[in-house]
Amino acid sequence: MELKRIASFQVNHNILERGIYISRIDGDITTYDIRMKLPNKNDYLDTAAMHTIEHIIATFTRNSKYSENIIYFGPMGCRTGFYLLTRSIPDIEAISLIYDAFSFLADFEGEIPGTTAIECGNYLEHDLAVAKAEAKNYLPVIENYTVEQLAYKK
Secondary structure (H helix, E strand, C coil), rough: CCCCHHHHHCCCCCCCCCCEEEEEECEEEEEEECCCCCCCCCCCCCCCCCCHHHHHHHHHCCCCHHHHHHEEEECCCCCCCEEEEECCCHHHHHHHHHHHHHHHHHHCCCCCCCCCCCCCCCCCCCCHHHHHHHCCCCCHCCCCCHHHHHCCCC
């Protein structure tokens, strides 16, 4: 079988900046590329912090007014960001949701959701302090983000 190059491998990672991008649209499902780190700069998200970001933001988005429209929130294997898949949420509202989710994380206090052996397959690997610091570092990048900024630069 010949493997076709997928859309995310067609993005020029040499010029990709931190931000939010539309990775793809499949019918009424939009995949957002939440790029927290510059690719290939040896500054990647810590695995434990990334795990914590995933738990908190996935829980936040699925408890938001858009809960029925959240398909998935999860990490990129390259550890530079996350993907958020939504159904029928206008882009401007998705940007606002992402900003609100990272604001929530930046100020989060308490128990990380889903961190028992029953709930998670790697429940001990979390780092709330670093996750919060990453969120605080990312917020200025996406503050006042616009729909026009969602397109990848060519």
